[in-house]
Amino acid sequence: MPAPLDRRQILVLESVRRFLRRGAFAHLLNLLAKTRPQDFAPLYEEMTEREQVALFRALAERDPELGAAFLVELAPGSGPGLLRRLGPQPAARLLEQCADDDAADLLTELEEEEAKAILEAMRPEEKAGVEQLLIFEEETAGRIMTPEVFSLPEHYTVSEAIRELQTRGSVEMAFYVYVVDERNHLVGVLSLRDLLLHPPDTRLSEIMNTDLITVRTDTDQEEVARIAAKYDLIAIPVLDDQGRLVGMVTIDDVIDVLREEATEDIFRMAGTSEEERIEPSIWKSVRTRSPWLVATFCGGMLASFVISGFQPTLQRVVGLAAFIPIVLGMGGSAGNQTAIVVIRGLATGRIHEGVLLRSFLREIGVAAVLGMVYGLLLAAGSFATLHWLSGLPADRALPVAIVVGSSLAMSMTVATLVGSLLPLALHRLGIDPAISTTPFVTTTTDVVGSLIFLGLATTLLAVL
Amino acid sequence: MPAPLDRRQILVLESVRRFLRRGAFAHLLNLLAKTRPQDFAPLYEEMTEREQVALFRALAERDPELGAAFLVELAPGSGPGLLRRLGPQPAARLLEQCADDDAADLLTELEEEEAKAILEAMRPEEKAGVEQLLIFEEETAGRIMTPEVFSLPEHYTVSEAIRELQTRGSVEMAFYVYVVDERNHLVGVLSLRDLLLHPPDTRLSEIMNTDLITVRTDTDQEEVARIAAKYDLIAIPVLDDQGRLVGMVTIDDVIDVLREEATEDIFRMAGTSEEERIEPSIWKSVRTRSPWLVATFCGGMLASFVISGFQPTLQRVVGLAAFIPIVLGMGGSAGNQTAIVVIRGLATGRIHEGVLLRSFLREIGVAAVLGMVYGLLLAAGSFATLHWLSGLPADRALPVAIVVGSSLAMSMTVATLVGSLLPLALHRLGIDPAISTTPFVTTTTDVVGSLIFLGLATTLLAVL
Structure with a gap:
């Protein structure tokens, strides 16, 4: 968390700025040499771009080892941005002093052109070490290892x-x-x-x-x-x-x-991802977030087909429409809570083959209790709304309130079943449940929830 | 992840079972001594409770050091359950051989009575070491440290x-x-x-x-x-x-x-928590998950008041009700995606004071693009539903479809604003955004989304 700077840090920052303005590089390096690289990052973030570039130009020229130590400890994303602004020569001086795996990491986050220019400016032996790592795929041992092993x-x-x-x-x-x-x-x-x-x-x-x-x-x-x-x-x-x-x-x-x-x-x-580190483009975000939104969209469209099919019922009791969001929303929340408990349980090993049935029965129990509690609450709430707000007579409001409350209970239970069974099924099939569960839970809940709700209401109205 | 056992593991498991049945403890210990403690856990999970208890009784008696090494590597939650079933004497023999911090950890997860009985059965000097750690609060350095320091x-x-x-x-x-x-x-x-x-x-x-x-x-x-x-x-x-x-x-x-x-x-x-480790009770789960559900519930009730207020509009175009879930659902998804990007960005330091405005503008851009894309999609989809499915004439379906589409775009944009501003505000106030953001995003989206949707529809119907 970006805590505000303490007094000592403010003093250091002010001195750094003063020395930079005056070009007092000897004093500057003296001061920085006493700062732990890990404590430098918050100071760096407070400087203007000009100050940042001037400081690292000076470091690259006069003490690249110290500069490299600072560079690798900057906040994620800041390092590559700095290298780009420094230009190939000073950037190369700094990277030569980094561990090969850190240098490779920083270069990976630049555009290919920029990375190439910096690599070309590096000393041949350092360049060779980094290039050797860049051969390996990202996110493999080869990429994160240090080749300097005793x-x-x-x-x-x-x-x-x-x-x-x-x-x-x-x-x-x-x-x-x-x-x-x-x-x-x-x-x-x-x-x-x-x-x-x-x-x-x-x-x-x-x-x-x-x-x-x-x-x-x-x-x-x-x-x-x-x-x-x-x-x-x-x-x-x-x-x-x-x-x-x-x-x-x-x-x-x-x-x-x-x-x-x-x-x-x-x-x-949440159906998104930590997009590119440096300057994440809006288009990239749109693309990453879309699959999940497409799932929500399809679920919503299916639900609207279902609801459209019940128009005569809605026409008879228009007040019913007001409770569609709460029935679907509660189902979605309950289903996703269960899904996350199960997904994380699988990832950490808490839930494994030996306890599947027990975990499953437990989730059903939780769903039944939650469904009953909130079903009763909603029955009371909807009676109040229908009777006092919409002016429906009590003898007509009561059965509708019962339908609304029991639909909520049922939709929460179904959502919980889906939320616990789906990740288990995906896991069995060797698919990472974290990626694919939540949109399906929401979609299923939307469709099944509205079917239960309006189906029950229609049946009841036919009887009354 | 609980990978299936490989052939070697199955062979070891079968031998362990055979030796246990025959009481061939010397062979058993010989075999187990060659197994890495970390590789023992999956075998343990495959045994029956009886076999588990018999095995650890034997270990406690004949090779408590090996038993302790196995005990601390069991899957989370399994260790305390085993100690309980072993009874105080063998449990104490095993814990005496554990590192003090591991022993303290295992005891913390038992009921106070059970933990006390085991502690009493331990050798005084080992007991003292563990008790000394138990003085410290859970989740502090004192609790997770090892007192054996060179x-x-x-x-x-x-x-x-x-x-x-x-x-x-x-x-x-x-x-x-x-x-x-x-x-x-x-x-x-x-x-x-x-x-x-x-x-x-x-x-x-x-x-x-x-x-x-x-x-x-x-x-x-x-x-x-x-x-x-x-x-x-x-x-x-x-x-x-x-x-x-x-x-x-x-x-x-x-x-x-x-x-x-x-x-x-x-x-x-997700508004839940990793409940007690051993035998999580249903009531505890219900209590942990409720605050989040209460927020969803209140949001849903507010939304139903809003929707109830628009009954005349819904009465004139009943088809409108069918699109309430999709407008609210898409808003909720978009808002929560943004919230999670911002929350995690704050936690990892990617988003800090220096880039707040930039992050915020970026999220608005993403929201605008996503809103337009899905707004157009929904306008098309709702026109099709209203015209072909519900039989509304094209000249009446078109304006409604436009209302539906633009409501979706607006509700996604508003939800994104809430999803990015709320975590930042909570963070400024020193409240952990991870706990409190998502229910508020959902609630706000429900209320604002239905207001936008039905408000626009009412205005349009008044004009038409």
Whole structure:
């Protein structure tokens, strides 16, 4: 949440602005070097576009490492926008200092032309590292892995391993030591703690853990995150199709994936999606939201055919029309609540094959109780409306009120049944229930609800 | 997702059952020792209650450590149910071998009586550790932390630290070494890698990092997770109100919190919640889901008053009633889609103070386009229904169709405005938009939508 800046942050921001105006870059860099990259993002958002560009131009020229650290911590969407405004040269200087996976991520969100121009301006070896990642499909392990992984040959001893660790400079998140054979096939893993616990001349092959959990470059990122979370891993090694160690996915990327996927699920349930990150076009939004609206539309049209079929009934008691929205609306709400409980239960494993029947019976119970409560409420409410507001005599208002109330109860129960059975059925068929459930629940409720309501009313009026 | 068991799993399951029947516990334990705890859960779910209890009784008696490892990895909700069925003695044996925070978690989900009986049966020192955690409020750092944290006095040297690390047996996730002063105040932190990189006689105080990120026992777990994710920490030290180091929250717990909170958000948006974990009662569900339904109900009742007020219009063109659901339904869908985009944007930081106006204008644009497209579609559809289905002459059906179509466009636009402004307003007021937005969007759409629709129709009929 964008909390307002505190006093310290305001002071820092004001100094940054002053130094920028005066061109006092040495002071500026000095100040920024004391700021945690993660705490920089809220300051950045407060600056004008001009200040943002001037600041990062200066960083790219004088301290690209610091600039890169700030760049990757900006709010989602801000980074690519900045790169575009900086132009290829400064952007390339900054990206050269980013981890390859972060650089690839930022470039992916730019137009192809812009990304190409920046890549061309990068130093060949950095460019090669990033391009190597861009080969992999988005949302796979290959795309989110870091290729900088600390691996050692199996014939090394503990003391050789420690020496190697001391020599190699920047190893990202070196919590594990991966052990490989002469063809770079992963054969074991050690924690740094294992190195400390064994005598210096022990061979890595003697103490390494060979019970490996790995993923492949084409493993879906959601699957990678699930495996890391399940086995409580800080990093997962990534193998190519020959079984060679080519990188690792670290826990911070896993957390990002889990958050992204949660957002995706939430959006899916409303029939929309987190559109392009940078400047989401109106047309793109219209396209993404349309399928869900088409479903609502078709449901609504079907309901209007049903209602049209009952015109003689509506003509006799015009007051009935007033209760169509509440009967359908309550059904829709009850059905969707159930659907979401079931969908999320399936996703988190709370609802599984063993408890299907029990979950289902439970939902019916909930529906019956809710239907009765709100049916009674509506019967009372509609009697009041019909009798006192529309002036219908009590002996004619009462049966109509009973019809309205019992239709509500029935439509809520039917909607709940649909809301719990449909996700289970989709899940069995291997379709993600999050995408497809809610519009169908709404549509079915609209059609069935109006059939129940006007059907009951017609029957009753024929009897009276 | 509950994937079907593969062939290996089925073989293991069959063997487990056979060994259980025969009472061949040595074979049983041998087999289970080769199974990863995380892979055990799906097998467990396939067993009968009797088999589950028999298996864990045997584990509690013969290998409680393995039993505990299996217990904490069961599907959410299964663990507490099992403890209850095992009875206090075997349950206590298993919990003694769990990490204190896991044990506290499992006990929290039992009835107070049951939890107390198990606690009483535990060894005093294990009981004390768990009870100490149970003092803290649920959903705080104190509750999810592990009190077993590896800390050393600041005057220690690197070689002393390494020796200490080698002596102490089971340190959970020892990636960091915390450095404390003589009163156990946290003064610095080191990674294991730092230990390897410095000469053996260096004092910890010389090489430790003093730029500490900490939380307190009463920090909300969501805040803890946010901090860990933001600063890419594998563990966060937890301090008491005197600044003393009392535990740490590890990354696996952070991931659990992030998942839980995502689930909570999803449920809130549908006006329900993840009820009690074990045997959720129908009454509890009814109570949780009611506030949202009450909002829908009130909206529906208001809409019926509005519609009742337009009875003369409905009497003149009964066909109009058929289009009430589609006009209100499309408004509700469009409004809620917008609301969810805005709510999630606020939660993830994509939408912040700096881009409010831009986000808002964008949503209006989307609404206008969607409204026009579906308005035209509905005008065509309603003309067809009125003319061919209800037999209204074309020259009377056409103006009504135009009214229906333009009402839809207007009601979708209004709903989108409400759907984007309301979450922003709630957010400004410091209220979580996820809880309160959707029912209000639906209610407002119902009332405003029917006003627009029947108001337009009445005006038109007066003119014609």
